[in-house]
Amino acid sequence: MATGHKSSSADIDLRALRRSMRRSQRRDNARSLLLIAPLLVFVLVTFAIPIFQMLTRSVDNSVVPETLPLTVEVIGSWEPADSADLPPEEVYRAFVADIQVAADARRHTVLGSRLNYEMPGIASKFRQLGRAVDDWDLEADGPFKDLLISENEAWADPVVWRTIRNYSGNYTTGYFANAVDYQLTEDGFEKRPEAESIYVMLFMRTIKMSLIITFTCFALGYPVAWLLANSSDRYANLMLILVLLPFWTSLLVRTSAWKVLLQNKGIINESLLSIGVINEPLPLMYNQFATIVAMTHILLPFMILPLYSVMKTIPPVHVRAAKSLGANGFTAFRRVYFPESTPGIGAGAILVFILAVGYYITPEIVGGRTGIFISNRIAYNISSSLNWGLAAALGTILLVAVLILYWIYDRIVGIDNMKLG
């Protein structure tokens, strides 16, 4: 009886309790949200939204349907019979009507540069056409097929029309196809000729060189971290300052310093020449070697610091225990110390790798032609060729590739095993 009574009263109390708890928590949550609100808004407005918008450009194709609304409507029903087939008159007519409207708003050039990514050279034809259509009368003149072809031979090229047809949708996979050296054609995707393919090679090079840099950072950083973790505090602090010193100088200065060292008339080559070890300067600069050396130097602290913080927690008595159990120095290291330091290796490696994969400045300055990364090509597409769609597609692929590698790493090593400090 007593328990029954108790539980029923507890039920009522519980409901009230939950209500009041939620209320009080709501207040707490609102307050903490308020505290982080400035940062949240800042990150959202200046980082998350622009990046998302940038990434949507990788599939965005709205400029074609928006500039050529009439053409897009009729070109879909045109089925090219063979590779020499040209669209019917009504497509030409719609096209001229669209261009007349676009030329008034000066938007035909935007379309021209958009289609120029797919057909190099077409942009200038659009500019010329914009001037020509001004004098044409949609009712009186025509047929427009002949008129256009007489205006410029380019409009007699079936490839132009097939391309417009392929890119008539609001969204396109064309940028992604380009980003992996494929081309969107009438028959689906088609591999670009070898001479025009660079992106897959660049992706592979970026990943391969990032792995090499990660490994060299590990090989150079591990002993340093060990020394740091096993020195008396006084020396450890001094060495830690030396490790952190590069952080206090500008990245550009550090990279430029490598230029001074590595170039043909640089310190290394000049010294080697003067002592007669070599007869002509070694090619140290503007290649993969330079990129690897300079980036290893710049990213080394990111390997040393997590390693150091993990090694600091390994009790020295573990190695002693291993020795007392009969293991020699090497075995004690291999079987006891090294496995216990793997969380630091994991953290350092993933930090260095992810930073390296997206690195831009250092390869740009010292990498030359063979030592540049995919990010340099992304930057080129954004600032020089202005093909933002392609840049966005390349960036998305890079992001996904890193996420996949991260996932594989999690499956093999386990993120829980990673310690940043």
Add this chain to the structure above:
Amino acid sequence: MTDRSSAAFVVFDHVQKSYDGETIVVTDLNLDIEKGEFVTMLGPSGSGKTTCLMMLAGFESATKGEIYIDGNSINNIPPHKRGIGMVFQNYALFPHMSVAENLAFPLEVRGINKAEREDKVDRALEMVRMAGFGGRRPAQLSGGQQQRVAVARSLVFDAELVLMDEPLGALDKNLREEMQYEIKHLHESLEMTVVYVTHDQGEALTMSDRIAVFDDGRIQQLDSPTKLYEEPATAFVAQFIGENNRLLGTIESRNGDSAVVAVEGTRIEAVAVNCGETGDRTQLSIRPERIAIGDSRDNVVPAVVRELIYHGDHIRCRLSVLGSDEFVVKVPNNVGARVPDVDEATEVSWDTSDCRALDSETVDQEQDSQ
């Protein structure tokens, strides 16, 4: 030298150790340990006991002197070739290996094949009553269980000499007592030689065949637990082991093994153990449980009760006796026993044989000043 080296299983021969070339941590240590013996190095921190153990294990080298095991000098033998089992303070189990892998480690590095390895690991786990825990990770075990695994690991490769460096320090009181008995029983059944380091005198008294009391880099006394407690040789030992009442006085006359000591004008007869000649200062040491309230024993002195603390089976009675306010008597809580009142003026008495005149070096160190 050669004589000493063949005398016992473990021999420290005039061993000296200094870490910085300025202060000496271990001063001229001589210690013989017989095969199968359980010897404890007991002392406050900084007394040099752990350093001695580390020299024996090979992690520190002696600045001077030789250490022999089984007649062979081991000064130049690296730790991993000494074949000494060791239990460390915080167990030092390898966290990335399972319990079974931890135990198999010393066997593996010795090249013992898999079948034999598994057999030995199982037997060792059974020995410490941890059978079935082989697949666990050390982090999944309680402190006591980790302790057992650490002991098993030090025994699994049949080491003849096992060193233990404060192995029970991290356990709570009950578990510590339980483990004391278990280690003692293991020692009895396996008959290995054990060198045990602790600062806990209770632990040392219950487990050891002999105890070496360390202070200031020297062995103050090396004796069986009984002798150490009943017949401390120095004021330090008397103070460090067990509870002790001390009275400072001057020797009035000395006659062989007995002496008459003047304390605050009162003449007290005592056993002369480690005191000087007539006129020298001395410290009288009397165990609290050897003192009676009343005048039933040889030496009777007046006392005033200052404080009574109830301990269940006995009552701790703090009195002022001959100028000392820290004089403690344990009054057993027996049927009909009379317990004095606070501020009551009474008398305390003890037998002359329980009162030992020792060196007058004042020992300010508290027993648990670790």
